[in-house]
Each structure stands twice: as structure tokens, then as C-alpha cells.
Amino acid sequence: MNIHDDMSDDDVLRAAATSLSTLPVAGPPAAAQIMARGRARRRRTVTGLGLAGTAGVAALALGMAGVFGGHSPARTGTTIRTAAFTLAKAANGTATLKLSQDQMFDPGALQQALGQDGIPALVKIDTYCSSNPAPPSPHSTGVLSVQLPDGTPVEPSTPGHQQTVPADALTVINPAAMPAGTELLFDYVNSAHALIGGLVYTNSYTCSSGLPSGGAG
């Protein structure tokens, strides 16, 4: 017999609520910032603007790319395509990444493909990496630019945040904007089939997987 045997369903839910409510969460961004984002979304919806500029050209390149199976990167011209992702390099030195939604992600293949395009990168799966001192945000430095298929830019909710890359997004990578001594970090979140992009200093990063120390488990 255990004390928890006598807990009602409501007691169990209250215990869960209490535990989760104690965990720290980020405070809200400025309401004005959220409203500006909402207005931009409304304007896009009204005018029906789609992808434009670099991402549009890159999308065309992705659409014209050949289809290759397997997990090893296969190059066609300026495009590397695997079952899990497509990486297209543009003449201006940027590269555009798109995940394939129905395929398992292969971090090694993406890291290799980025390397072939001259982009120093570390690609992990369900692993948290950071470096000290903290590197600048990939969004504010212009290293990463992410758009949803309808042209909606995906911006970090917090300044200095790493960049979330949803599964159906197009990510433009600008290696020329990477600060000296850094490399690109992509952490694939398996439960969400999404990438989190950031920068780390090559000589001072550490990685950990699983639950953070001191956390559950």
C-alpha cells in the first residue's frame, strides 16, 4: 500500500499541475511585438504574397532537383538531395535547406552535405549544445533566415534565441555572415520533426543528450 493509492484523479492532476507550474518558463515578449507580427500576417493573407527573393529562387531550385534515395548525400549540380532533406547552393554563396517531412532525419548526412558546401556545421539529434561565451543569434547575424511555405518568416520569439526551423520551412543559410571561430549547429528535435539552429564556438562548445541534469529521470 502506498500513499498515492488513495489519491483521487483530481489529486493526481493537482500534483502534476503543481510540479509543472514550478518549472521556470520565459516571460512574454512585448505585446506590441506580437501585434506587429499579427498585422504582418494579416497583410500577407490579404495580399496573397508568397515566397519571394532568394527563398523563391531556391525553392525553384529545390523543385527542379533530381530525386535520389538512400541516406548518402547525392549531388546534382548545386543541389544535394537525400531522402530526408534537400540542400541547394545559390550563386551568391547561400544555401537553402528543406527537410522532407516523411523521412527519418539523418544528422550525419546533413553535416556532410553542409561541409561539402563549405559550411562548417555540427548536426545532432535530440542533443543540447552550447558554448561559452554565448555566440550571437543566427537570426540577428543573418546566418539563418527561415520561412514557412506561405512566405511567413519564422523569427525567434526572444532576442538572442536560437532559431526554430519547423518541418515544412525553407531555411536560407548564409555562411559569409558566420562570425569567426563559429560553426553552425542544427539540433533535430525528433518529437517535433523540427530543427533548432544556432551557432557555437568551435573551440568551446559542450553537448549533452537526454534530460538535463537535475531534471526528471
Next chain:
Amino acid sequence: MSNERAEFTAFFQASWEPCLRAVAAVIGSQQLAEDQVAEAFARAWASWRKVSRHPAPRAWVVRTALNTGASWWRRRNRELPLAGHDLPAAPPGSGVDAALLTALWRLPARQREVIALRIFLDLDTGTIARQLGIEAGTVRMHLSRGVAALRRELTLTSPTEAEQ
């Protein structure tokens, strides 16, 4: 400030934390949750005349956040446990029941979703059912199974540990 702006600002400031906690509990990533909840609030403002009249606007935000960017991930990973790559650590001495958190994050996504809507948004079974587009009986089943799993986890913890 117009009435609409003032109304939205008050809603946003009061609802950010419960919505963020609910989404983070479902998807298991603080960072993704922050981004997706921010996007959901932006969409709420873009459609504020509709959302402000919604019977459960916080639930609208949570559902929109969960659908943002990765609308299909739950279909694909519904039964997979969370990766927990950036789940927040329990603050030392906070009294957080780590075993309970682990058990919650191991539940299937739909069970977590139902439990999150119940405990963070305080929604009743009927409202949860309408928000998720499922029968009230299905909500009760998910709640019952989820709570049973949480209680099992608690039962595995010794009374001495549980009281600490």
C-alpha cells in the same frame, strides 16, 4: 490605445504563461513552445474579432500553437515518447516531483494534450472535446489513462521519497 488593443494586450499578458506551459507540456520542448505560442498569439491578434468571441480563446491559442509549423507531427509521432532535449530541469529544492514529470512526458501526445488543457487552462471535459474535435467519452478515456499512468509512477516512488 484602442479598446481592441487594450483587450488583446490584457488577454496576451494574462494568458501567455498558462498557454506556454500547456504547449511545453505537450511537445516537450521549451524553445519550440515559446516560438509556437508567440506565433499563435500573433495569429490571434490577426483574427482578434473572431478569437475574442471564441468560447475558450486560450484553448484556441494552444491549439493553434500545436498546429503551427509542424501540423502533422502529432500524427506521425503520436505514440512516441518525448525526446526531452531541452526540457527544463526541476529547480533544486523546489519540491518538484521529478518522477511525476518523467511520467507525464512519457505519456502519448494526446493524453498529454488532454491533461495540459485540463490543468493549465482549467477546461472541462466538454470544452476539451470541442477543442480537440473528439467525443467527450474519448477525452474521459485519455484523462483516465493518463492519470492512471501518473498514479502508477507515483506508486513506484516510496512514501518516504514522495514526502520529501
